[in-house]
Amino acid sequence: DGGITQSPKYLFRKEGQNVTLSCEQNLNHDAMYWYRQDPGQGLRLIYYSQIVNDFQKGDIAEGYSVSREKKESFPLTVTSAQKNPTAFYLCASSMEGVAKNIQYFGAGTRLSVL
Amino acid sequence: DQQVKQNSPSLSVQEGRISILNCDYTNSMFDYFLWYKKYPAEGPTFLISISSIKDKNEDGRFTVFLNKSAKHLSLHIVPSQPGDSAVYFCAATTGGSNYKLTFGKGTLLTVNP
Numbered sequence: 001d002g003g004i005t006q007s008p009k010y011l012f013r014k015e016g017q018n019v020t021l022s023c024e025q026n027l028n029h030d031a032m033y034w035y036r037q038d039p040g041q042g043l044r045l046i047y048y049s050q051i052v053n054d055f056q057k058g059d060i061a062e063g064y065s066v067s068r069e070k071k072e073s074f075p076l077t078v079t080s081a082q083k084n085p086t087a088f089y090l091c092a093s094s095m096e097g098v099a100k101n102i103q104y105f106g107a108g109t110r111l112s113v114l
Numbered sequence: 115d116q117q118v119k120q121n122s123p124s125l126s127v128q129e130g131r132i133s134i135l136n137c138d139y140t141n142s143m144f145d146y147f148l149w150y151k152k153y154p155a156e157g158p159t160f161l162i163s164i165s166s167i168k169d170k171n172e173d174g175r176f177t178v179f180l181n182k183s184a185k186h187l188s189l190h191i192v193p194s195q196p197g198d199s200a201v202y203f204c205a206a207t208t209g210g211s212n213y214k215l216t217f218g219k220g221t222l223l224t225v226n227p
Contacts, residue, residue: 042218043215
């Protein structure tokens, strides 16, 4: 059963703490993405990766970091430098070539600050 | 600067009638457009897309219309069903080597039985 798995579903961060959100896909997609959604807002791109060991900043990368050591995995770390981390985080993936425009999303992780 | 705009935060229609969701864009370099549907606490799911070389694309009850001169696209759902109640996001990309999708803020569609 192919898809994108995000974990955990809910996450709480303490002041000054780094937290890591997991994203795994078994769709054999080359590209992966991280988005943030705030209430009443659209999705905003944090980081994306087209291939293993390579990634680019999106529109709101400050306070976040990523790695892409394996094709299937694209974890996102929310660092203590991100002053307003409370949001719904979505991971997505897409194929290469003409199909790259269609992104498939995971179920999301809701991050809250304690 | 919001490049993709969905000016109606919400829309309510009766079951069986047509739902029309609208989207405007400002970037003339956008050449591929998508609609996503999202239920609460879930990720968006891809619904339908259209390339700028077309003005209409149809998939079952869903049709997307593109008016490039007006920089406007719309999603028609006919007939609307209660299960269609969700937030609908319009997204656009400039294509080519660009992987980035730009999303609108979404429109909450409620289909009343």
